[in-house]
Amino acid sequence: MSTAIPVPDNWRPLFSGWDEIRHGYHAGDKDRTVRDCADRLDATWPGSESDPVLFWTLGMLLLAPYVAFGSPGPGVEDRAVAVLRRVARGGEGTVCAHGWHPYELTWTRCWSAFPPSWTG
Numbered sequence: 001m002s003t004a005i006p007v008p009d010n011w012r013p014l015f016s017g018w019d020e021i022r023h024g025y026h027a028g029d030k031d032r033t034v035r036d037c038a039d040r041l042d043a044t045w046p047g048s049e050s051d052p053v054l055f056w057t058l059g060m061l062l063l064a065p066y067v068a069f070g071s072p073g074p075g076v077e078d079r080a081v082a083v084l085r086r087v088a089r090g091g092e093g094t095v096c097a098h099g100w101h102p103y104e105l106t107w108t109r110c111w112s113a114f115p116p117s118w119t120g
Contacts, residue, residue, distance in 0.1 A: 018062040031073040
């Protein structure tokens, strides 16, 4: 069983944008960023071992404070909540293909699954 967390090739700018929104200084289109992350999570769920489901889930979690407490445009909150609800409920009975979940691991094992550049 591999515990490496797949990430898309262009993860750095995506992660930077999410972090900027989380800290309140993102100059780009926040709503488009949230919708894009939600759409990508929706498209990869329930995912295969090579799909970055956890990466997109992390993105949605980083964007959640903006969605909840910021001023998202029409439909943004509904889209984010719908995707996160589906993921949290396990895809309404769909079985995950990747075979492991971070909550099943010890903190050390989970942390070691992230790319070294994230934890370094």
